[in-house]
Amino acid sequence: MIMETERKIGHLHPLTIAQRDVELIMRGLGFDIAFGPELESEHYNFDVLNMPADHPSRDMQDTLWLKPEHRTKEFQILRTHLSGVQVREMEKRTMPTRVTVLYGRVFRNEATDASHEANYYQMEALYVDKKVTLADLKGTLTYFCKKFFNDDNVKIRFRPSYFPFVEPALEVDMWWKDRWLEIAGSGLVHPNVLRAAGVDPEVWTGYAFSFGIDRLMMLRHGVPDIRLSYTGDLRFVQQF
């Protein structure tokens, strides 16, 4: 008699599990979800984000452009970040608003190694209201990291940085398991970005931050190589 194999439950990808956690944490703070296209326009990826053409700020990202003959009016590049979705959402919504951009696959034209992939995932959060402050941003980031890593000892610190779409711009480090880790980029939404999205910067202010989902997931589970996620190998997926 051959034993009837019991049907086993399958496994969700750890990046899905991480993104569900992100959504749940942000939902607790009143953030809705938004999605956006992977094939993005120069307009939403750069122009509305205070990154004019022929400006050195565009060098910060190794952009993957489509071949000129494959570009259309709607898209010309593979998105390098989700900040364009923030603008798309502000255009659609009335203020105040809170939004988490999820399942955000982004692309970079750089050599791959254990910590770099041609495609990977980000999340972005946007909060627009009257008198949003850096203290709000810091409080939110601390709350987020404590929840995500299920550890109340997590601490957050800021370092000055530059992202054209926020001002002030901040790198975020997290104190976790006895070390500081670079974990996110953030800042107050630049008035030019609000203006480009049709939001009056004299009335509204906002913060925005972005985490690499792969990095969050890898830190949490001790995954040593970003590429493991995209191999399709079930020996990887079935561990989660």
Add this chain to the structure above:
Amino acid sequence: MKISYKWLQTFFEQPLPPVDKLVETSNFKIVEVEGTEEIARDTIIDLKILADRAAYMLSHQGVAREFAATLDLKLKNRQITAVSPLKEVLAPKVNIDSELCRRYTARRVEGIRVRESPEWLKSSLTKLGQRSINNIVDLANFVMFDIGQPLHAFDADKVQGSVVIRLAKEGEIIETLDDRRVTLREQDLVIADDAGPIAIAGVKGGKRAGVTEATTNLLLESANFNPSSVRKTSTSLGLRTDASKRFENNLTADLCLEALENFSALITEAIPTAQFSAVTDIYPKPEETKKILINPNLISERLGMEVPRGEQGKILARMGLEPRIVLDSKDGLISVKIPTYRRDLSIPEDFAEEIGRIWGYDKLPETLPAPVPVKVNKEYYYTEKVRNLLRDFGFSEVYLYSLVSKGELEVQLPLADDKKCYRHDLSEGLQKCLTANRPNLALLDATSIDIFEIGHVYEGSKEKLKLGIASTDNRRINEGLASIADLIGKAEIKNNVRELDWGEALDGLPEPNSYDDLGFELTKSITTFKQYSQYPFILRDIATWLPDLQTPPDAEKIIKSEGGEWLVRVNLFDQFSKNDKTSCAFRLVFQSMDRTLTDEDVNAVIARITKALTKEGYIIR
């Protein structure tokens, strides 16, 4: 940008704090430090200067100003003694023929000798990773690393007629100092003489009028060019230079004269017999210093912490912005003068950053916005629902690459041949994924590979969200599909994969009211990833009669304890009873983390297991 600690010291009266203090200050108040290196009793600090501060921080002076502001250090007055020009040496004739040249200063120098640089100069540059070329070129570079202005020296005797800054003629050719023949386009700005281009403006000098060992007379250039023009030219020619990097970041044109005088003074020091002409300075539209009003309350409001107005004033003063309190203003406004080199300061938020970082972001309190209810997102709701259903039905989720070798949407300059196109389906990837996983069936303790992916593809001139379901066993796909039938309707399978337009399926579904039935909970127990072996595995079966005992010792436990580190899985796959005797059959999977196992390796382990089982009364069949 590499900075020498000793060089930096020349900007200050007082001794600088130790290197580690500078590094910490920079990281938390200025810019990120990428590393430090001890070279020749000096320390080189490598700073990551991003585009906002690159207009003024790509020099020791710019960095010195930042440390002065953050550490409250006094900057030294480094005024140099300007050389005295001679009437007999004629100032160069220059004509600016394009607005892209914002300023051009030049002077003629006679009686120089080109030779090896003195030791101090060589060492100053080589410590920064620069090659020493000769005394003249090295002094020009020294001034650039000192105060940020790129300079150029031509051999004056090889310049024919007068100098003009103009757009290139389409197809005009220049041979650059590094022996490249470059074909110019009409949007490229050049420095030319009567015979043609002698330099690509702000990017690279030309060979024809280049300085050689035989040069005795120089034409010195200190100029400023339109940032995006320099950027376009350097990008299209693939020529990124120390000069182009500075110009494309909008260097102030106010620096030209100071740099030319510094360069001249250094030449005189090195070659006391050198004779200088007066300076030709063409500056059609001088830059103006901006005055800005700052509202200290607004700064504190943006930061979310109170920085007293007096403290804000002190910080602004240390930054060299000459703050003045505006009398009679209701908000206690502060007026500041923005030096032309500070391109990054124009709106209140810019000052929130300056005051925030120097006052200290570590002083920020933490506040949380009060929660509000959220709107349920339909796409998210159903996508997560379908994920749950498929998972519960035994399907595992994969994330595969968007960039593949074939497709209708091609990217420009792909990094690799297999990443040329944006994917047009999920099926191809899923198919490969089945093939790749199939050999591991035993290792996965599965009878079929059952997978799915939800992802974006480009198909029929549109970006679509698709759901792909695949299995090595077609019956499993049908069963999987049945489990989500009320979400997607009927489906057809091709080659072990079924792919459907999930975005379209969503359109037909009712609006959800809440996420509650998804049963989400925050991940609390966090599994640690275990590396799996890259080497092949070996399968062995052991079938045995159970000993005739009331409670026979656990066979699986015995097998595991004897199996050693190579035994990665034990699976009871067959069990039956005959004449009061019970048989059990186990499938054993062996694999090593660091090599391919041989039959002999595994035979030895099997022998150990057999012996142990036999000892406990098992009879191996």
